[in-house]
Amino acid sequence: MQLRYADDFVEGAVFICANRRRCGPPPLQIRRFHLAREKLYSILDPDARNTAFFNLQLEWFREWGLEKMLVGPADEFPLLRRMLNALVFRRARIQRDEGAELYVGPENGRSGVVALRIERFDRPDELACFLRHEFAHVNDMLDPAFGYSPEVHLPGRNAAQQRLTRERYRLLWDIAIDGRLTAASRATLGGREQHRVAFDHVFGFWPESRRNEVFDALWVDRQPRHADLLAIASDPRGLDSTHEPVPGAACPLCGFATFAWAGAHGLSAPTRAAICAEFPHWAPDQGACRRCVEIYRIVGARTPLAV
Amino acid sequence: MSAVYNWQLGREMEYPYDGAFPDRQFAFVFNINRCIGCQSCTMACKSTWTFSKGQEYMWWNNVETKPYGGYPQHWDVKLLQLLEQLNPGGQTWNGAPQALKAPYGQFKGQTVFEAALKNVSAEGAQQALGYLPTDEEWAAPNRYEDNPTGAEKGQKSRYFAGGESLPQHKTWFFYLARICNHCSYPACLAACPRNAIYKRPEDGIVLVDQERCRGYRKCMEACPYKKTLYRGTTRVTEKCIGCFPRVEGRDPAGGGLPMQTRCMAACVGHIRLQGLVQLNQDGTWKEDRYNPLYYLVHVAKVALPLYPQFGTEPNGYYIPPRWVPRPYLRQMFGPGVDGAIERYANPDRELLAVLQLFGKEQRICSRYEIKEGPKIFETEVRGKRFAMYNDTIVGYAHDGTKVVETTVEEPVHIRPDKHANSI
Numbered sequence: 001m002q003l004r005y006a007d008d009f010v011e012g013a014v015f016i017c018a019n020r021r022r023c024g025p026p027p028l029q030i031r032r033f034h035l036a037r038e039k040l041y042s043i044l045d046p047d048a049r050n051t052a053f054f055n056l057q058l059e060w061f062r063e064w065g066l067e068k069m070l071v072g073p074a075d076e077f078p079l080l081r082r083m084l085n086a087l088v089f090r091r092a093r094i095q096r097d098e099g100a101e102l103y104v105g106p107e108n109g110r111s112g113v114v115a116l117r118i119e120r121f122d123r124p125d126e127l128a129c130f131l132r133h134e135f136a137h138v139n140d141m142l143d144p145a146f147g148y149s150p151e152v153h154l155p156g157r158n159a160a161q162q163r164l165t166r167e168r169y170r171l172l173w174d175i176a177i178d179g180r181l182t183a184a185s186r187a188t189l190g191g192r193e194q195h196r197v198a199f200d201h202v203f204g205f206w207p208e209s210r211r212n213e214v215f216d217a218l219w220v221d222r223q224p225r226h227a228d229l230l231a232i233a234s235d236p237r238g239l240d241s242t243h244e245p246v247p248g249a250a251c252p253l254c255g256f257a258t259f260a261w262a263g264a265h266g267l268s269a270p271t272r273a274a275i276c277a278e279f280p281h282w283a284p285d286q287g288a289c290r291r292c293v294e295i296y297r298i299v300g301a302r303t304p305l306a307v
Numbered sequence: 308m309s310a311v312y313n314w315q316l317g318r319e320m321e322y323p324y325d326g327a328f329p330d331r332q333f334a335f336v337f338n339i340n341r342c343i344g345c346q347s348c349t350m351a352c353k354s355t356w357t358f359s360k361g362q363e364y365m366w367w368n369n370v371e372t373k374p375y376g377g378y379p380q381h382w383d384v385k386l387l388q389l390l391e392q393l394n395p396g397g398q399t400w401n402g403a404p405q406a407l408k409a410p411y412g413q414f415k416g417q418t419v420f421e422a423a424l425k426n427v428s429a430e431g432a433q434q435a436l437g438y439l440p441t442d443e444e445w446a447a448p449n450r451y452e453d454n455p456t457g458a459e460k461g462q463k464s465r466y467f468a469g470g471e472s473l474p475q476h477k478t479w480f481f482y483l484a485r486i487c488n489h490c491s492y493p494a495c496l497a498a499c500p501r502n503a504i505y506k507r508p509e510d511g512i513v514l515v516d517q518e519r520c521r522g523y524r525k526c527m528e529a530c531p532y533k534k535t536l537y538r539g540t541t542r543v544t545e546k547c548i549g550c551f552p553r554v555e556g557r558d559p560a561g562g563g564l565p566m567q568t569r570c571m572a573a574c575v576g577h578i579r580l581q582g583l584v585q586l587n588q589d590g591t592w593k594e595d596r597y598n599p600l601y602y603l604v605h606v607a608k609v610a611l612p613l614y615p616q617f618g619t620e621p622n623g624y625y626i627p628p629r630w631v632p633r634p635y636l637r638q639m640f641g642p643g644v645d646g647a648i649e650r651y652a653n654p655d656r657e658l659l660a661v662l663q664l665f666g667k668e669q670r671i672c673s674r675y676e677i678k679e680g681p682k683i684f685e686t687e688v689r690g691k692r693f694a695m696y697n698d699t700i701v702g703y704a705h706d707g708t709k710v711v712e713t714t715v716e717e718p719v720h721i722r723p724d725k726h727a728n729s730i
């Protein structure tokens with residue numbers, strides 16, 4: 001596994017380290033670093049200059065133990081070394097952009113890419129927790145037993161539903177990761193309590209007993225699987241299997257979640273015919289949302305019935 | 308360290324260099340009461356100077372919503388907190404005001420230069436107390452836009468009645484437009500280990516020498532206003548250049564006369580007035596009674612420096628927002644706040660006329676003259692008699708060229724109703 005860095009990541013981390021007012025590297029080294037850096041400003045060719053800066057800064061990145069802060073936690077996940085061609089680090093400016101991804105390409109094979117804010121180097125303990133969590137994501141993605149598939153895409157769902165599913169999935173996965181790390185006596189950034197609060201917030205529609213059951217199972221699960229997490233995330237209320245008009249379920253005609261069901265049994269013959277012209281397998285038992293009914297009532301009134 | 312005189316603090320203070328003052332100093336007044344937060348100024352600067360690669364997060368001019376906003380995030384609160392930690396309870400003012408030399412009395416606390424002496428690390432002391440903002444703090448220039456603060460905690464479905472009555476609103480925010488203050492004692496300059504920052508002798512504009520800068524970012528750490536910004540592509544620091552070609556009179560639009568900067572000229576709210584003021588040997592302002600900036604700062608005393616207690620003697624002045632609770636404003640603009648608001652809320656004839664100069668003309672006005680006009684309006688405002696006279700104010704460039712003439716009563720044009728949509 002090759003380690004690779006974005007230049008602004010190394011540059012930022014080394015600078016933060018050199019600039020630390022307490023517990024930084026020895027002042028003499030900082031002076032040497034700056035003197036060497038100053039010289040590079042005289043290189044006129046921009047590419048040559050960038051390369052020179054990168055190489056110099058990478059040297060100090062290693063000298064000051066910053067690389068070790070990244071590699072240490074990575075080595076706790078042997079799968080990474082075995083299965084990744086490269087582990088890449090890049091700079092994130094804001095917290096929302098932090099996190100790990102797995103890229104699989106025909107040329108470079110598998111690369112794990114971790115984005116993080118450089119200020120994390122200022123708090124080594126937290127950095128280790130953050131990295132461990134992110135590496136655990138990559139580890140799961142690589143582990144055949146987890147069965148990851150990047151397609152958290154569900155056919156027949158609209159964009160909002162897809163996003164909701166992805167958010168729920170992330171949450172469940174995070175719980176499953178920090179639960180395992182905690183069991184392995186590793187410190188994590190989010191504790192059990194914190195995860196539970198987030199979980200209750202997202203799955204608030206479940207009765208408490210069900211929330212306890214699912215959360216506890218996830219927290220102690222030593223071998224979670226992608227498919228199981230996705231199943232919980234995609235349809236936590238079991239609305240897919242109900243075709244009865246349940247509040248918030250999808251209308252079988254337009255596919256939008258609806259709270260406004262129309263009584264489909266009392267529909268006039270022309271309306272029913274208009275619906276069946278487009279949805280031959282539809283039956284009044286499945287219901288329809290009020291908006292659809294309105295539309296098909298108009299369509300039905302315009303179409304002369306073929307008697 | 309040298310002892311220099313800081314008239315905004317009404318006392319001498321420590322500064323790493325001797326004082327060195329330009330003949331004429333770049334200065335400006337922003338009337339916060341008029342700013343609508345439209346960011347035209349911000350975009351005028353960006354589209355002129357900082358539209359290139361590596362300058363994506365660079366905003367030499369920014370407008371933030373106070374109290375929560377700030378660019379970089381929380382810049383002022385963070386520094387105030389650092390100062391408070393080093394000098395708990397000691398950041399206070401008292402002493403009698405004295406014209407020109409100590410108009411706000413005396414600051415008894417510590418400036419960023421003085422407090423820095425206490426903040427020693429392995430590297431030695433800082434030149435000015437400060438901190439380096441994080442990437443995240445620089446990432447969004449207008450976070451918390453339009454977020455007000457209230458005296459009471461909000462309640463669901465209840466409108467907070469009476470929050471908007473003067474003299475001090477209970478629910479409030481205001482827009483603070485900021486550029487580099489081209490300080491008389493720049494902290495950025497003091498902190499630069501390579502002497503790459505200099506103050507121009509001709510107009511006091513503070514510039515970073517792009518050839519000398521080696522990206523130490525000590526200036527970013529030291530500038531209390533956080534107005535120097537690092538550019539990753541060139542690895543050097545850049546900052547507001549006070550649009551010096553315009554101030555020098557090199558913009559063809561000015562016909563050879565000095566012009567106000569781009570951000571001043573673009574201001575939609577007409578909140579800005581910029582010019583040059585004459586200085587004495589000790590950095591105090593030379594009497595120049597009919598220079599509009601001198602008038603606003605030293606005669607009417609409606610315009611106050613931003614966080615004077617930081618000690619850099621900033622050359623940006625603000626007419627404080629009159630609806631905002633005073634303790635907040637006193638912290639931001641010093642003890643002159645109450646008087647400034649009192650005079651601004653009950654303007655006399657001269658002040659009304661000078662306020663008309665804001666945003667009326669792009670060329671710099673160095674002197675004004677007022678021609679008296681008839682009384683056009685009379686009323687009572689908060690128990691005080693108020694009369695308005697339609698005086699005419701005429702502004703002249705430094706060489707005596709007339710650059711602006713306007714009246715207190717704003718010109719009104721009534722469109723003939725020839726067509727329903729006549730323009």
Ligand code: SF4
Binds near residue numbers: 487513529532533534
């Ligand atoms: S505002 Fe900051 S950057 Fe501008 S002159 Fe003052 S200390 Fe320097």
Ligand code: SF4
Binds near residue numbers: 353550
């Ligand atoms: S004075 Fe000029 S350079 Fe400075 S902020 Fe305004 S427009 Fe930008």
Ligand code: SF4
Binds near residue numbers: 347482573578
């Ligand atoms: S252009 Fe003027 S009114 Fe608009 S945000 Fe800037 S200072 Fe305020």
Ligand SMILES: [Zn+2]
Binds near residue numbers: 133137173174
């Ligand atoms: Zn995670």
Ligand SMILES: [Zn+2]
Binds near residue numbers: 253254255256288293
């Ligand atoms: Zn429908």
